[in-house]
Amino acid sequence: MMTAEALGTILVSGLVLGSIYALMASGLSLVWSTLGIFNFAHGTLMTLGAYVAWSLTDNAAGLGLSPIAGLLLTIPIMVLVGAAMEWLVVRPFYGHRAMMLITVMTTLAATVFIGKGIQLIWGARLKQLEPLVAGKITILGTTISAQELLIILLAPVLLAALWAFLRWSATGRGIRAVGQNPYAAKLIGINVPRLFIITFALSATLAGLTGVLISSVRLITPMLGDEPLIKALIIVIFGGLGSLAGTIWAAYLIGIAEAFLIYTIGIYWAPSLIFILLILVLLLRPQGLFGKVVR
Numbered sequence: 357m358m359t360a361e362a363l364g365t366i367l368v369s370g371l372v373l374g375s376i377y378a379l380m381a382s383g384l385s386l387v388w389s390t391l392g393i394f395n396f397a398h399g400t401l402m403t404l405g406a407y408v409a410w411s412l413t414d415n416a417a418g419l420g421l422s423p424i425a426g427l428l429l430t431i432p433i434m435v436l437v438g439a440a441m442e443w444l445v446v447r448p449f450y451g452h453r454a455m456m457l458i459t460v461m462t463t464l465a466a467t468v469f470i471g472k473g474i475q476l477i478w479g480a481r482l483k484q485l486e487p488l489v490a491g492k493i494t495i496l497g498t499t500i501s502a503q504e505l506l507i508i509l510l511a512p513v514l515l516a517a518l519w520a521f522l523r524w525s526a527t528g529r530g531i532r533a534v535g536q537n538p539y540a541a542k543l544i545g546i547n548v549p550r551l552f553i554i555t556f557a558l559s560a561t562l563a564g565l566t567g568v569l570i571s572s573v574r575l576i577t578p579m580l581g582d583e584p585l586i587k588a589l590i591i592v593i594f595g596g597l598g599s600l601a602g603t604i605w606a607a608y609l610i611g612i613a614e615a616f617l618i619y620t621i622g623i624y625w626a627p628s629l630i631f632i633l634l635i636l637v638l639l640l641r642p643q644g645l646f647g648k649v650v651r
Contacts, residue, residue: 364496366615372504374611375511376570378604381588381595382515383562385603388592390535390555393459397441397466398563399585404470405434405564406571406580407478410485423488427568431561438560441466442553450549474578487572503572514565515604518558522600531555535598594634595646602646609645 380402387395411418413426421429445462449455487503495505522528533541534551542548567580574580587610595606610630617626637645 361497362619365498366619367612368495368498368500368508369618370612370615371508371608372500372611373614374608375507376566376584377587377591377611378515378607379511379562379566379569380584381591381603381607382518382600383559384585384588385592385595385598385600386518386531386555386562387559389598389600390531391446391552393446393456394463394589395441395556395559396460396463396585397445397470398559398588399581400467400470400474401434401437401441401560401563402567402581402584403474403576403578404437404567405430406485406567406576407474407483408433408564409568409571410483410576411478413486414483423486423572426485427488427565430564430568434561434564435557437564438557439553441560442556446556447549447552450552471578478578480578483571483576484574485568485572485576488569501573503569507569507573510569514562518562519600527551527554590630590634594637594644596644599644599646602644606645 380398384395384398387393387398409423409426409430412421412429413423414420445466446459449458449462452458487501489502489506491502492499493502493505494500522532530541530546530551531554533546534548538548563581566584571580591606591610592603594610595602595604613633614626614630617629621629
């Protein structure tokens with residue numbers, strides 16, 4: 357029988373994982389629901405955000421700013437990177453009949469270019485950010501770092517802000533309209549290319565923030581974003597393509613499920629069972645847990 361301490365460990369670990377996955381997958385889902393493409397460079401953008409923050413905050417090789425200042429300065433940098441990626445990698449192929457297939461290749465190419473650039477600039481040596489908050493905290497009998505607690509608390513705030521932006525702001529409503537029908541949105545005067553570039557900038561910012569938040573918990577490597585990207589792809593499909601709320605719910609479900617599987621069967625077999633779970637869900641509900649059937 358599982359003890360209360362074990363259940364507490366699984367819940368807390370699952371919330372940490374779910375928060376990271378929700379931030380990562382929400383940006384991926386936003387691009388899919390608006391542009392109808394998967395950005396396979398999303399994981400590399402997460403890695404880039406971590407390295408940019410490290411350069412801003414490291415005392416020996418960087419500017420030596422405080423962790424909070426580094427986080428705040430990373431945001432506009434990632435906005436510019438996301439906007440540049442949309443303009444260079446995606447925009448030239450709008451309206452092409454094979455746009456989805458082409459953007460798979462172009463975003464994968466961007467992953468290679470950015471990844472190699474990261475290795476040339478920062479090297480392959482392991483790095484780590486100073487945490488935004490230091491110390492240890494015990495919750496439900498489980499001791500975690502204060503940074504992990506910050507991730508648990510901050511992720512819902514950021515996701516709620518994203519939801520409020522999409523629901524109540526004029527730009528957010530425009531993004532949702534473009535996601536539903538870009539041609540109709542253009543006919544009523546919405547600047548579709550402008551909203552595409554804003555969407556990419558938002559997505560890149562979420563990826564960069566995820567990288568900054570976890571890089572004081574994990575070591576920074578050029579492959580930091582590879583595994584989260586795979587998990588984010590699983591979550592977007594699992595929750596239902598085009599459903600941001602479904603993506604967020606799926607992220608926390610996958611996080612808790614992964615924590616439970618790691619605790620019970622070990623870290624090596626857990627990813628395989630997550631894929632099996634995804635396959636079973638898609639067999640029963642091809643549209644995902646929270647997706648809707650479009651006729």
